[in-house]
Amino acid sequence: MNKHLPLWEVFLRSRRGLEHKHVGSLHAADPEQAMQYARDVYTRRMEGCSIWVVLANDIHASQEAEGEAFFDPAEDKVYRHASFYDVPDDLKL
Amino acid sequence: MEISSLEESRREAIFQARVDAEEKIEPKDWMPEAYRKNLIRQISQHGHSEVVGQLPEGNWITRAPTLRRKAVLLAKVQDEAGHGLYLYSATETLGIAREELMEQLLTGKAKYASIFNYPTLSWADVGAIGWLVDGAAIVNQISLCRTSYGPYARAMVRICKEESFHMRQGYEIMTVLARGSQEQKAMAQDALNRWWWPTLMMFGPHDADSAHSGSSMKWKIKRQSNDELRQKFVDQSVAQAQHLNLKIPDEKLKWNDERGHYDFGEIDWDEFTAVLGGAGPCNHERLEARRIAHEQGDWVRDAMFAHAEKQRQRDVRKTA
Numbered sequence: 001m002n003k004h005l006p007l008w009e010v011f012l013r014s015r016r017g018l019e020h021k022h023v024g025s026l027h028a029a030d031p032e033q034a035m036q037y038a039r040d041v042y043t044r045r046m047e048g049c050s051i052w053v054v055l056a057n058d059i060h061a062s063q064e065a066e067g068e069a070f071f072d073p074a075e076d077k078v079y080r081h082a083s084f085y086d087v088p089d090d091l092k093l
Numbered sequence: 094m095e096i097s098s099l100e101e102s103r104r105e106a107i108f109q110a111r112v113d114a115e116e117k118i119e120p121k122d123w124m125p126e127a128y129r130k131n132l133i134r135q136i137s138q139h140g141h142s143e144v145v146g147q148l149p150e151g152n153w154i155t156r157a158p159t160l161r162r163k164a165v166l167l168a169k170v171q172d173e174a175g176h177g178l179y180l181y182s183a184t185e186t187l188g189i190a191r192e193e194l195m196e197q198l199l200t201g202k203a204k205y206a207s208i209f210n211y212p213t214l215s216w217a218d219v220g221a222i223g224w225l226v227d228g229a230a231i232v233n234q235i236s237l238c239r240t241s242y243g244p245y246a247r248a249m250v251r252i253c254k255e256e257s258f259h260m261r262q263g264y265e266i267m268t269v270l271a272r273g274s275q276e277q278k279a280m281a282q283d284a285l286n287r288w289w290w291p292t293l294m295m296f297g298p299h300d301a302d303s304a305h306s307g308s309s310m311k312w313k314i315k316r317q318s319n320d321e322l323r324q325k326f327v328d329q330s331v332a333q334a335q336h337l338n339l340k341i342p343d344e345k346l347k348w349n350d351e352r353g354h355y356d357f358g359e360i361d362w363d364e365f366t367a368v369l370g371g372a373g374p375c376n377h378e379r380l381e382a383r384r385i386a387h388e389q390g391d392w393v394r395d396a397m398f399a400h401a402e403k404q405r406q407r408d409v410r411k412t413a
Binding site: 003005007025026028029041044063 | 121171172175179192247248
């Protein structure tokens with residue numbers, strides 16, 4: 001058999017109130033199986049209370065080669081940070 | 094031609110600067126072909142070691158002396174499968190398919206840790222593997238948490254968290270045996286005698302003879318040399334053996350005040366080469382077990398595809 005099982009990316013919410021975070025990937029034939037594998041592989045010690053599995057092919061990623069053009073515009077806009085502004089030390093601002 | 098090689102060296106300089114600055118390399122970054130190949134070799138062989146490593150211990154699941162030991166051993170062996178998966182996933186981010194990795198293992202093209210080619214003859218061996226083999230693996234893997242390739246480093250962090258349970262359950266088995274009857278104590282000593290030297294071999298050849306060490310250190314794939322890690326393991330193991338009242342089978346083992354380390358005897362490198370080359374006691378048995386497991390899993394994979402396809406068809410019909 002030469003068919004390859006599709007790749008899924010796994011995201012876990014470690015406890016209520018926190019966001020889901022990428023923890024790894026696995027191969028599975030369908031969403032149901034991906035979910036079971038994710039439970040077995042990534043939550044053997046109560047690492048999560050909620051799982052997302054996403055087909056890796058459905059993820060659109062920014063490209064490393066375009067990184068500069070893509071992210072640099074934010075670099076010279078320091079005024080977007082609170083620390084850019086001078087305020088009196090004795091006031092709580 | 095000249096421009097492209099200029100471009101190549103410019104990229105290589107950026108890559109090396111990133112590595113030198115302790116920044117991680119991520120899957121989509123440009124990397125030298127040799128770095129990629131080196132990583133595929135190292136991470137996949139690490140993964141294969143986890144997977145094959147299930148076999149010697151799996152041998153004792155049905156014969157564990159108590160229900161508690163059985164539950165623990167099952168959980169440990171399941172962890173090893175999980176570690177294999179983390180590592181295979183990390184390898185795949187370098188652009189090689191899982192099926193190809195399997196193929197390399199089953200055809201013998203890819204190696205796995207030579208330690209797993211030794212047999213588990215008694216229950217004490219399960220203790221010795223946890224204490225020594227997993228103990229040695231932790232020394233190596235803690236160092237690898239700082240490796241330069243992001244997915245490998247992340248897999249190592251996850252694995253290290255789980256591995257200390259493996260070592261402790263092994264040491265606990267040894268403790269019970271070492272404090273037990275004469276026969277039990279003899280069993281523990283016998284296991285230590287057989288596993289000590291193969292465990293020291295796990296760290297690989299001496300630095301001077303290690304084929305991949307130079308570039309691995311420069312690229313920060315490896316962070317500490319084979320000999321450094323081996324020394325660390327010996328140093329930590331002496332007190333652990335003393336506590337068990339067991340004797341490490343090395344007449345040359347002796348504290349060296351000047352070095353601040355234990356001196357120890359020379360490894361039988363002929364044995365190391367022979368076992369790595371396929372002549373160990375269980376090489377054939379291990380690979381055969383993997384091959385059979387893979388073949389017998391064929392129909393399961395077929396069924397998974399068929400089921401997924403049927404579900405898809407059903408969804409299409411529902412929405413139509």
